[in-house]
Amino acid sequence: xxxxxxxxxxxxxxxxxxxxxxIVLQMLHIQSxxxxxxxxxxxxEEYSYAIENYTPERGNIYDRWxxxxxxxxxxxxxxxxxxxxxxxxxxxxxxEGINGLxxxxxxxxxxxxxxxxxxxxxxxxxxxxxxxIDVLSEIKQTYEIxxxxxxxxxxxxxxxxxxxxxxxxxxxxxxxxxxxxGFYAFRDRQEGLGYYGVEEYYDNLLAGNAxxxxxxxxxxxxxxxxxxxxxASLVLTIDRExxxxxxxxxxxxxxxxxxxxxxxxxxxxxxxxxYAMATQxxxxxxxxxxxxxxxxxSTPFNRAISETYEPGSVFKVLTMSAAFDAGVVDDExxxxxxxxxxxxxxxxLNWDRKGHGxxxxxxxxxxxxNVCLAWVATEKLGKDKFYDYMRAFGIGQRTSIDLGGEEIxxxxxxxxxxxxxxxLATNSFGQGIAVTPIxxxxxxxxxxxxxxxxxxxxxxxxxxxxKQYNTTPQVLGVPIKAETAKTMTEMxxxxxxxxxxxxxVPGYKIAGKTGTAEIPVQGQYSTDLTNASFVGWGPADxxxxxxxxxxxxxxxxxxxxxxxxxxxxDIAKELVVYLDLPPEDALQNLVAKEG
Amino acid sequence: xxxxxxxxxKQAPWRRQLQSAGFSLVLVIAILAVLSIYLIISAQAASxxxxxxxxxxxEEEIMRIIANERTxxxxxxxxxxxxxxxxxxxxxxxxxxxxHFMVIPGYQGQNPVLLAPPPGSENTLGPVVNEYYQQxxxxxxYGTFLTTSPTAGVEAVK
Numbered sequence: 108x109x110x111x112x113x114x115x116x117x118x119x120x121x122x123x124x125x126x127x128x129x130i131v132l133q134m135l136h137i138q139s140x141x142x143x144x145x146x147x148x149x150x151x152e153e154y155s156y157a158i159e160n161y162t163p164e165r166g167n168i169y170d171r172w173x174x175x176x177x178x179x180x181x182x183x184x185x186x187x188x189x190x191x192x193x194x195x196x197x198x199x200x201x202x203e204g205i206n207g208l209x210x211x212x213x214x215x216x217x218x219x220x221x222x223x224x225x226x227x228x229x230x231x232x233x234x235x236x237x238x239x240i241d242v243l244s245e246i247k248q249t250y251e252i253x254x255x256x257x258x259x260x261x262x263x264x265x266x267x268x269x270x271x272x273x274x275x276x277x278x279x280x281x282x283x284x285x286x287x288x289g290f291y292a293f294r295d296r297q298e299g300l301g302y303y304g305v306e307e308y309y310d311n312l313l314a315g316n317a318x319x320x321x322x323x324x325x326x327x328x329x330x331x332x333x334x335x336x337x338x339a340s341l342v343l344t345i346d347r348e349x350x351x352x353x354x355x356x357x358x359x360x361x362x363x364x365x366x367x368x369x370x371x372x373x374x375x376x377x378x379x380x381x382y383a384m385a386t387q388x389x390x391x392x393x394x395x396x397x398x399x400x401x402x403x404x405s406t407p408f409n410r411a412i413s414e415t416y417e418p419g420s421v422f423k424v425l426t427m428s429a430a431f432d433a434g435v436v437d438d439e440x441x442x443x444x445x446x447x448x449x450x451x452x453x454x455x456l457n458w459d460r461k462g463h464g465x466x467x468x469x470x471x472x473x474x475x476x477n478v479c480l481a482w483v484a485t486e487k488l489g490k491d492k493f494y495d496y497m498r499a500f501g502i503g504q505r506t507s508i509d510l511g512g513e514e515i516x517x518x519x520x521x522x523x524x525x526x527x528x529x530x531l532a533t534n535s536f537g538q539g540i541a542v543t544p545i546x547x548x549x550x551x552x553x554x555x556x557x558x559x560x561x562x563x564x565x566x567x568x569x570x571x572x573x574k575q576y577n578t579t580p581q582v583l584g585v586p587i588k589a590e591t592a593k594t595m596t597e598m599x600x601x602x603x604x605x606x607x608x609x610x611x612v613p614g615y616k617i618a619g620k621t622g623t624a625e626i627p628v629q630g631q632y633s634t635d636l637t638n639a640s641f642v643g644w645g646p647a648d649x650x651x652x653x654x655x656x657x658x659x660x661x662x663x664x665x666x667x668x669x670x671x672x673x674x675x676x677d678i679a680k681e682l683v684v685y686l687d688l689p690p691e692d693a694l695q696n697l698v699a700k701e702g
Numbered sequence: 703x704x705x706x707x708x709x710x711x712k713q714a715p716w717r718r719q720l721q722s723a724g725f726s727l728v729l730v731i732a733i734l735a736v737l738s739i740y741l742i743i744s745a746q747a748a749s750x751x752x753x754x755x756x757x758x759x760x761e762e763e764i765m766r767i768i769a770n771e772r773t774x775x776x777x778x779x780x781x782x783x784x785x786x787x788x789x790x791x792x793x794x795x796x797x798x799x800x801x802h803f804m805v806i807p808g809y810q811g812q813n814p815v816l817l818a819p820p821p822g823s824e825n826t827l828g829p830v831v832n833e834y835y836q837q838x839x840x841x842x843x844y845g846t847f848l849t850t851s852p853t854a855g856v857e858a859v860k
Contacts (some may be wrong), residue, residue, distance in 0.1 A: 132722035162768055173815040179769040274766055279776035307771040326751025337765075342815060351781045568817075613799070680798035687811050693803045 129218065155328075155672065156321040162296075163315035164274055166338035168288060168305060168634035170347040171380075171567055177288055177306070179274040179393075183235040185243075185522060186228055189221040192267035193257030198231075201246060201265060205239060206232045217267070234294070240270050278332060278392035284350045286342075286386050286409035287565060289511055302395075303408040305341065305565060307511025312339045312569065342568040342575070344380035349685050350375060353383040355676055360674040365662030366639075370410045370544045371674070372655040377560030378580035381508075382652070382682075384545075386410040412508055415516035415541040416657075419624025420458075420475045420667070421642045422537025424551050426484055427472055428595050429496035432558075432587040435487040436468050443556075444471075448478040451528030455481045458623060473602035476622065477536040484535030493531060494520045497588035501560065502552035506583070508545055508563045516541035537624055538632070548642065548655040554596060555618070555644040555653050557589035585626065600647045610643055610672035612679045612692030618650075619643025619675065621667035629699035636660050641671035645679065650689055654678055 137143050168177035187198065199214040209318040216229045247265040250257075257264030263289050276293040278285075289304025291313075301310035315338030346549070353371050361369045373383040386409060388401040398408075407413035430436045446462025457463070457477050463470070470481035484493050497503070503518030518540060519526040533539035542550075545563055553560035562581040569576045587595075599618035604608055610619050622640035625632035639661050642654040656671045656678075683690075689697060752754075777783070837845070 164765060167772070167816070169813060169817065172812065173817055174779070175772065178773035178776055179766075180773045181766050181770035272763075272766060274769060277773045277777075279780045280772060281780075281782070283781055322755075326748045326755065328751075340817070342817065347781055566746055568815075570818045574821045575816060576821055684798075684801055689803045689805075693805070697805065 161335045162317040164337040166313040166340040169342045180277040181277040183234045183240045183270045183292040184468040186230045187217045187267045194264040248361040270299040281391045282389040285389045290392045310347040339571040344567045350383040354385040357385045360617045364670040366658040367660040369658045372548045376555035376653045379563045411544045412513045417624045418537040421622030426535045430483045432591040450532040481532035506549045555650040558592040610675045614649040616644040618647045621668045637665040639671045640666040
């Protein structure tokens with residue numbers, strides 16, 4: 108009995124041990140075989156990680172007070188898992204009319220043949236708002252209850268229809284400040300880029316780093332979960348309220364004076380902050396793809412930085428500043444204006460084709476005498492000094508404003524093949540020389556800011572990794588001395604007051620200059636087609652704003668003093684309220700109290 | 703000479719069998735216990751991992767919702783909308799001649815916008831978890847029995 112039991116137990120033990128040994132041996136064999144290595148590698152590649160394309164949230168754009176100008180909204184992509192579609196007809200009928208889809212469009216997509224290799228999923232449409240998805244979800248659920256798994260082909264079913272959410276660029280202000288913001292081509296989800304303005308210039312910052320990430324499927328590998336930071340957000344120097352006000356006033360003026368277009372720049376000469384930059388046309392950025400309907404032919408997206416033109420008499424501010432700074436003229440200098448000035452084989456005439464007799468330099472500026480300024484440039488400054496000063500004012504060079512699409516027109520200087528001596532005379536009053544509005548505004552801001560020319564910019568701060576980095580204003584150059592700037596400002600204050608200009612702002616001391624430039628048409632200057640402009644700044648003793656106004660080809664009157672000056676005044680009257688600037692009398696009272 | 707003692711009786715076979723079975727069982731139970739602990743910890747780790755993965759996706763979704771809500775709010779407070787509201791409420795833009803400058807003592811004007819803390823500043827937000835839940839047993843003991851102040855234990859944590 109004992110022996111039998113032992114034998115049976117021994118036998119069972121041997122069998123079990125042998126089996127275990129065989130299993131272990133087989134395991135070792137599998138582990139060490141080359142096939143195992145291949146399989147293991149394949150499994151690692153296929154199942155250990157999932158490659159996910161991660162596009163970080165595009166950074167927001169705010170105005171200077173934190174009001175959102177560009178953000179992101181949640182939208183849905185609608186598609187079908189072809190393998191699970193049981194009733195293409197129901198899907199086509201349900202989606203007909205959504206996003207402009209027709210029955211045939213949808214049917215063609217959802218009735219595609221399923222192919223495990225090539226055709227698993229098909230996109231029907233994209234950028235659907237959540238409201239539509241809520242309705243679809245409800246319908247799908249109802250059908251699923253009535254026809255589980257879509258087994259009955261005679262009953263409706265939305266099986267296979269799926270949706271996934273993603274972010275889409277959104278511009279809550281529609282067309283407001285569109286020329287500054289530019290747009291992000293959000294309809295191209297793979298290759299979308301920022302175009303024009305801030306969206307183009309700061310595209311890399313806003314976009315962050317889109318990347319394909321390896322998402323571990325093994326829950327033990329969690330430490331390798333990728334952290335993809337969102338794009339940086341930007342705070343602009345733009346003030347939404349001022350921008351809206353300026354756009355409104357500009358639109359009204361363009362209509363009132365029958366101008367082709369117009370541009371207004373409002374900036375702070377002390378630091379180069381741009382408060383507003385308005386121009387026409389503008390586009391609703393939420394429908395950016397329609398922009399070509401409005402920006403026909405070579406119409407620039409933002410005239411303020413991309414359109415060069417002959418500025419006319421506003422340019423005289425630079426010529427006279429250069430002459431005063433070089434010490435070649437002073438308050439006592441006089442010039443006898445006969446109404447004609449012969450130079451370089453050409454004849455210079457005044458805007459009214461008349462002579463104005465003996466004039467001081469202030470008289471020359473107040474009456475905007477071309478002849479006098481041509482004399483200052485040719486006889487007093489000379490070509491070398493004149494062009495040196497113009498270079499110092501940044502004429503012919505980019506301001507490097509932080510907006511995409513800045514253009515320039517190179518300044519012809521002595522020695523260039525396209526420079527002729529008469530250009531020295533015509534350039535002095537802003538003809539035969541081309542600038543962009545931002546170039547001229549930046550140059551003249553030096554006169555308003557004690558001779559210091561600040562770099563015009565729209566970026567106030569960057570918000571990245573949870574921190575706000577404020578930008579520091581940059582000095583572009585110091586083309587004239589502070590003393591010269593003060594003299595010029597005072598001269599232009601007197602000029603406006605003496606001529607009781609339409610640009611005056613009651614209660615405030617404003618310095619400014621009108622401009623009327625004839626436009627060349629087929630090689631000849633036209634007296635009917637003009638660029639009417641005005642540049643002014645205030646309060647003159649401590650300028651806090653500079654406004655540059657340009658109306659292109661106004662029909663009501665060709666003169667800057669008639670059409671551009673009132674627009675300046677209209678804007679300045681409201682601007683002083685937005686900027687909390689006290690009028691002269693209130694300021695004196697304040698100073699007296701503090702004193 | 704040491705006296706060699708010999709057990710007079712052997713243990714009963716069923717007892718010996720029971721003993722060896724018991725030893726084997728203890729061994730098996732010990733192995734099973736170790737394996738169970740290993741399994742439980744592994745399962746918990748996997749569960750936590752999956753939960754983190756889910757939260758990762760949830761975080762993405764929340765970020766999208768926040769972005770969406772922020773934009774929604776901006777649409778509702780856009781210039782055009784605010785203008786409409788102001789008009790509906792009977793507000794008008796006053797003509798320039800009706801605007802008077804008034805000095806309000808102490809008013810410094812609008813403060814510059816600060817949407818995030820400046821660089822170099824530490825996160826000023828306090829801990830998310832209530833400080834009472836961060837007490838160790840010692841903190842509680844110290845605060846309750848060894849000091850008179852009821853919050854001393856909490857203070858010690860700070």
